[in-house]
Amino acid sequence: MDNTTIIAAASIVTAGITMGAGVLGPAMGQGRAVSSALTSLAQQPDAAPTITRTLFVGLAMIESMAIYCFVVSMILLFANPFWNHVIAAVATK
Numbered sequence: 001m002d003n004t005t006i007i008a009a010a011s012i013v014t015a016g017i018t019m020g021a022g023v024l025g026p027a028m029g030q031g032r033a034v035s036s037a038l039t040s041l042a043q044q045p046d047a048a049p050t051i052t053r054t055l056f057v058g059l060a061m062i063e064s065m066a067i068y069c070f071v072v073s074m075i076l077l078f079a080n081p082f083w084n085h086v087i088a089a090v091a092t093k
Helices: 003-043 045-078 082-092
Strands: none
Touching (some): 003 045
């Protein structure tokens, strides 16, 4: 395999691992947050607006981690900074 193929394969594998690991954590966190919010709502129905508002802000913060992982994987696939280095190395040979 040449250098370009190795960089392409490494980018694709790394993007897949990034998305897999980056989505697992936020999914578990969102599940726990919703579970805790529902428990709190069952115990304190009068505090529903406050709990709901806080839940949605927390879910947005948790989801931002998954979005960052998605952005990193897209950078690895479509705007990889190593491509220019590999192409320049191949051009000099």
